[in-house]
Structure formats: structure tokens, C-alpha cells
């Protein structure tokens with residue numbers, strides 16, 4: 539298989555992955571307790587719709603019909619997110635769990651787009667590369683935003699710097715008799 543064919547196949551994988559995310563992200567917007575987290579997912583949903591469009595533009599430049607190849611990895615990552623949402627846990631803990639799953643999604647995309655950019659550049663497909671790079675930059679920014687919100691959530695829950703949340707602390711105190 540040639541690099542050009544690899545690029546097209548990976549674009550088909552990501553095309554499906556992005557479409558899965560357009561369906562999954564509204565659930566995360568609703569399920570997030572932290573307003574900043576909900577806002578971050580809503581903003582990334584709009585960006586993700588743009589990622590689908592950019593891939594369509596890239597397919598057009600390459601002269602191939604946009605086709606989605608079922609992305610099993612994204613299906614699994616989305617399922618993991620839903621498993622966290624189905625479990626009963628305190629709001630801030632659930633938000634943290636969902637961020638963990640969402641960052642796995644972002645890293646999957648960053649890996650895919652990073653490689654696709656390198657392939658497009660190697661093939662001298664500058665227009666395709668710049669489309670893919672715009673999306674790559676948005677995925678990286680989304681990942682960084684999630685890290686920031688994750689820290690905020692942990693700080694609000696009182697678990698940063700080794701401090702346990704208030705509830706856990708008092709339960710622990712009772713158990714150990716202090």
C-alpha cells in the first residue's frame with residue numbers, strides 16, 4: 539500500500555470517529571455537572587462538526603468520495619465514557635472520570651491527525667496538510683482545556699496537593715478514631 543492510500547484510509551477512520559463524536563458530545567454536555575466542563579464539551583461539539591467538514595474538503599482535494607470506515611477504537615472510547623456515566627458517584631468524581639475518557643479520545647485524534655499531517659506533508663499535499671493541521675491544533679487546545687478544567691474540579695473538590703475531599707476526610711477520621 540502506498541502512503542497516499544494510507545492517508546485516505548486513515549482519513550476514512552477519522553471521518554467515522556468525528557461523526558461518532560458529533561453524536562456522543564451532546565450527551566457529555568448534558569451529563570457534566572461542572573458548568574465549565576459542559577461549556578468545553580459544547581464548544582468542542584461545534585469544532586467537531588467543523589472537523590467533519592474539513593475532512594470532506596480534504597477528500598475533495600484528493601478527488602475521492604468522502605467515505606467513513608467504521609472506527610472500532612472510537613466506538614470503544616465512547617463506550618468507556620458511557621460506562622462512567624452509568625456508574626453512581628459524586629458529581630465531581632464523575633466529571634473527573636468523564637474528562638479521563640474524553641482526553642483518551644483527544645489523544646487518539648491527536649495521534650491520527652499528527653500522522654496524517656506528516657503523510658500529507660511528505661506527499662507535498664499542502665492544502666490537505668493545512669486543513670488537517672487546523673483540526674490537529676483544535677484537538678490539542680481541547681485537550682489542554684480539559685486538563686485545566688480537570689485541575690479546577692479537583693481543586694474545588696479539595697483533592698489537589700494531597701488534600702482529600704472533606705467528606706472522605708471526616709469518614710476517615712471517624713474510622714481511625716481521631
Ligand SMILES: [Fe+2]
Nearest residue numbers: 556586589647
Ligand atoms: Fe475532532
